[in-house]
Amino acid sequence: MEFLQSASISAELWQASLPELSQVSVYQQWGFSEAIAAAYGYQPQRFALRQANASHYSAVVTLFRFGKSWVSLPFCDCGGIAAVDAAAAAQLLDALRQHLNGQPLILRQMQQLSPQPDGLHLQQQKVRMVLALQSDAEAQMQAFKAKLRSQIRKPEKEQFYCKQGGIELLADFWQVFTYNMRELGSPVHSKALFVALLQQPDLRSQMFVVYSPEHQPVACGFVLGYGGMLVNPWASSDRRFQKHAPNMLLYWQMLQYAISNGYQQFDFGRSTPGEGTYNFKAQWGAEPEPLHWYSSEADAGTIADSRLKQLVIQIWQRLPLPLVNQLGPVLRKRIHL
Secondary structure, eight states, rough: EEEEGGGOOOOOOOOHHGGSSSSSOOOHHHHHHHHHHHHHOOOOEEEEEEOOOOOSEEEEEEEETTEEEEEEESSSSOSSOSSHHHHHHHHHHHHHHHEEEEEEEEESSSSOOOSSOOTTEEEEEOOEEEOOOSHHHHHHHHHSSSSHHHHHHHHTTTTEEEEEGGGGHHHHHHHHHHHHHHHHHHOOOOHHHHHHOOOOOOGGEOOOOOOTTTOOOOEEEEEEETTTTTEEEEEOOGGGGGGOOOOOOOHHHHHHHHHHHSEEEEEEEEEEEEEHHHHHHHHTTTTEEEEEEEEESSTTTTOOOHHHHOOOOHHHHHHHHHHHHHHHHHHHHHHHH
């Protein structure tokens, strides 16, 4: 098979090939990499294998350069090599590593590569939480436990409401998202990233914003769709309104949207088993699916708990919101997690 690089790769053929491949997520869509490039200025390096006269690629992967490492893909849970079979995946990986000539490589796979690649360390500390959806919203609601149904209905009874849409909701989404990320002590993504994602039609992006009875945005979510799965990589809520449970209304609205648009699964996003976000997603019936992250370096992709890390978080949480909104994207673009 022929090993192809960016200049020889067709966007149309790339998109047409994806349904024929395994280990494919929304993040391997051509538009996701284009959005990263538009927002942060990184240039995607794409690679593919193709048999002579074949109507599609046999394997594909996109890399971005972060420092000394090449990452597939940054800012997401899974977006490594997609291939027709394990043999094609292994062949592309071999060709890719020869091309990189020893430069560090990070691959984020949905499933384990077979055989285990020599010189790549496997990490499985993270999972994505996936819910198999019912055929209609009423059946989905009835599948939940009584306590969860009560929590979902609580904000609506208190006159909270949700809007779903696109760029017209960005300002309200951004207000909640940036506040929550500051409270978590984490740098926020650039607003330009969300604009760029919304502008890529193949990603089927949508925003959701929950409002208080006084029309203040208090919770928000961002979803992307591919095939039968709707993915929620970013969601936030204003903890000052926690007693009203606006996040329960938020997730229910996103689930209803998924069902009404024909998705069979909803991906709540990445979690660490046993932590609070994991337990929150599990209560909806979401099941953990291990993520398989490979790296040339044993500790790449992990963030060690340390006094320094906690100190940085505490300092960040105390900074004025306008300042963290300005500094956050400058830092966040350099963090590939």
